[in-house]
Amino acid sequence: MYPDKKITIAIDGYSSCGKSTLAKALAKKLGYIFIDSGAMYRGVTLYCMRHQLILDGKPLNEKIEQALPFIKLSFIYNASTEKHDLYLNDENVEELIRMPDVASNVSHIATIKCVREKLVDEQQKMGQYGGIVMDGRDIGSVVFPNAELKLFVTASPEIRAERRLKELTQKGVSANFKTVLANLVERDLIDSTRTESPLIQTKDAVFIDTSNLTPTEQLQLSLTFVNQVLENCKDKTNC
Ligand code: DC
Numbered sequence: 080m081y082p083d084k085k086i087t088i089a090i091d092g093y094s095s096c097g098k099s100t101l102a103k104a105l106a107k108k109l110g111y112i113f114i115d116s117g118a119m120y121r122g123v124t125l126y127c128m129r130h131q132l133i134l135d136g137k138p139l140n141e142k143i144e145q146a147l148p149f150i151k152l153s154f155i156y157n158a159s160t161e162k163h164d165l166y167l168n169d170e171n172v173e174e175l176i177r178m179p180d181v182a183s184n185v186s187h188i189a190t191i192k193c194v195r196e197k198l199v200d201e202q203q204k205m206g207q208y209g210g211i212v213m214d215g216r217d218i219g220s221v222v223f224p225n226a227e228l229k230l231f232v233t234a235s236p237e238i239r240a241e242r243r244l245k246e247l248t249q250k251g252v253s254a255n256f257k258t259v260l261a262n263l264v265e266r267d268l269i270d271s272t273r274t275e276s277p278l279i280q281t282k283d284a285v286f287i288d289t290s291n292l293t294p295t296e297q298l299q300l301s302l303t304f305v306n307q308v309l310e311n312c313k314d315k316t317n318c
Pocket of ligand 1: 094095116117118120121185186189214215216217218266270
């Protein structure tokens with residue numbers, strides 16, 4: 080069904096809009112690598128929290144820059160979840176980085192220029208051979224501006240908060256709708272108004288509203304776009 084050509088798929092969008100679920104499903108279907116770039120920002124945030132590099136909610140930028148060479152992030156495949164877990168300096172932190180305390184600090188860490196430069200560099204290396212689906216906020220605009228397919232995914236804030244709350248509850252983390260919604264809205268604002276690589280929908284991105292789509296419907300819809308790109312690539316040598 081899918082030819083040998085391995086494209087790059089960039090998925091951007093607001094927090095908890097389902098982009099990681101979609102990216103993971105697309106990668107599985109296509110036999111591509113899936114990278115959750117948000118996990119990397121969360122990993123740096125966890126390191127900063129553990130090393131007192133965030134004071135009263137404010138990141139200590141200079142100290143964080145000095146610490147960057149000591150932050151090693153890697154993804155290792157977990158057969159039970161069929162997903163790559165994030166390792167911070169060889170420790171599996173996949174669960175820890177999803178906790179509300181990391182969520183409430185991560186947007187601030189993601190505004191720091193040197194943090195973004197380090198992570199963008201690592202992300203570009205991971206995707207240099209194509210065959211990758213990466214989701215985040217700046218994937219189509221900064222990390223892979225030449226990606227063959229760019230998707231911009233969103234859903235209403237209330238629906239996103241409900242989904243996030245369900246995820247947390249399933250993990251046994253206590254949270255309430257109001258707090259989750261407030262965190263999402265705050266993160267949306269910081270992510271889309273920051274100076275460094277704000278979240279934007281690039282002109283060449285396809286817009287998908289997942290509010291009323293099941294994960295299966297989102298996958299089917301996205302596969303139609305993938306097929307269009309692959310079809311267009313058939314007779315082009317530069318594609
Ligand atoms: O996708 P997520 O919610 O796990 O992302 C966590 C935070 O990291 C989010 O507030 C925005 C930031 N982020 C970013 O700035 N750039 C990316 N490519 C991915 C995430």
